[in-house]
Amino acid sequence: MTTRRTVLASSLAAFGGCLGRVSEVESTCPAPVSTNETVRLGFVGDVMLGRNVNDRWRDEPAGVWDGMLDRIDALDGLLLNLECCVSARGERRPGREYYFQAHPDWAIPALERAGTAFASSANNHVLDYGPTALTDTLAHLDAAGIPTAGAGRDRESAFEPAVFAVDDLDVAVVAATDQSPSYAARGDAAGSAYAPLKSADRLTRNWVGDAVVRARERDPDLLVVSLHWGPNWEVEPSETQRSFARWLIDRGADVVHGHSAHVIQGVETYRGRPIIYDAGDFVDDYVVKDGLHNNWSFLFELAVSNGTLTALDLVPVEIERERVTPAGGTAARWLRDRMRTLSAPFETTFERRDAGLRIPLGEC
Template sequence: MPTLALLGDVMLGRGVAAALRHLRPQQMWGDVLPHLLDADLRIANLECALTRHARPWTRSWKPYHFRAAPAAVRFLQAARIDACTLANNHVLDFGAPGLRDTLAALDAAGIRHAGAGRDLEAASAPAFVDLPGAGRVALIACTDNQPDFAATAHAPGTHYLPAIPDAATLAHVARTIEQARAAGADWVVFSNHRGANFVERPEPDARRFARRVIELGADVYHGHSAHLCQGIEIHRGRPILYDTGDFIDDYAVDPVLRNDRSCLFKVRFADGRLQRIELIPVTLRLARVALAHGEDFDAIAERMTRLCAEFGTPLVRGVHALHWEASA
């Protein structure tokens, strides 16, 4: 498998939607764009609805509702995003009509999606991307956020799954991965929007769950939701990215935790083995992402080196990035 680029939350609504009216699609990605384009596969968590439907979700109280016009999909196309995870707590912010519009916009743009759909079968189904020379990649997406967004056998919604290592949950994960393999997947990426906001470390149950996902056959665990990058663990030769943070947003910045400091994560396999993980530090501004420099780079490097070391994953600092390399 060539290089896989994994992004955290991409939120195109609210203040971002207003800013995008004055930007060309490539401008949103700034000098990070070449690092995205030189990957072979790009996956992002789309943290909003793409819809003009104006009536927000009303079945339960929500403080924030995020949407962008369907035409905003061209900003995803500019970075050649191949697939989006939709299992999160904002994809139904404008109800079933907003979800249907989102699915239609992504389909029209040729962007695969997983984690939400017209019913539970569709929401839990993997998305497939074929990579010439590297095989078929399956993306499975689920969330433990917003249980009232959950799809049912007869209603649209998300692939809701508590991220706990109990027997029923793990049996569901095993079936989903087995179905992906049976459909021809050579590689399985398990993407999970889970946990509380603004925490630097996954809780013990989350660690046990992620390890079991790898043991059940996933090749990559791609976490997001905390708005902060968390550490990386290598389990049975496979990467667990506990949280990939934010990537595009208009969020208020915590002055201590600095959710405006994040990373682009790039994972490379060779001959079936995990070869390299590269972390490219980035800084976030309204509707823009940029390569981190100076104090920002130093702070991100220090935090990620420390958090990864807690999982026994040593990072080597370079001029523009951090990396982990498999031993020979």
């Protein structure tokens, strides 16, 4: 396979503690991905399969996707944040307000039915039921052939990129979180891929930066960085998040896939690459916050055609009775208006696409 972005090679090799060469990276547009196939990848935010969701769908795993199955089936793969552990074992970690656990007998078939190509485990609920449940989660995903990254039996494995194929597209994903430092994996303890997620922070450079370098060395067609970051209920990314997302793309990321706030945030295109600052919630049983509509979000569909990222389609969805469905007219209209408003600071270009929106890609 053709090696991509040779213009980045010297910068990546020297990346360890050097931030002074960003201009070298920014001077040349990213090369197109090297596949000749048309591939559509779906990106969504939090998929929480515990509590009421677990109770409702244990006997009908596909029901959690409800009317979205036709749309999901048209994708070549779905990438999501798995906001729970998947295990029938473990004990609740003391001092937590919310605990999310899904039984593997139904949760794994549900993820398989959705065509899950990747499930991030870098979040603040992966250790809710302790290291036993975390280990079970990783084992169940592995047995089902669902790649994951962002948690592990120790720090090194937690930051290990996932590498997998979607049709003829070779994909690498680095996953990390700045939530719940107490859940961080240690040298000899299981946990999440925790880092402050600031480009000026040494821990972030050492662990997240090194993971990006290692992923890039695998020469994937598409490099995704999946981030569970920022406080809940914030509708705008912080300047630190904006800076960090661009920093990642300058170092080789093709997509920055954010989640954690439980509400959608704006989308930016930077050097022809999409930054989804927060995808919102895709499945949960959460209380709906006044004015925030945390039960309304998007399925983000990335099109890779003839070797190029060509478009990001935003398909409006809503959560109703612990399932995800196509958004009704009122919700879809609100989501379109909201996304345009939130993305205005980034000067993002939108086109109307059925009930949703389309962002053209490919231009630096």
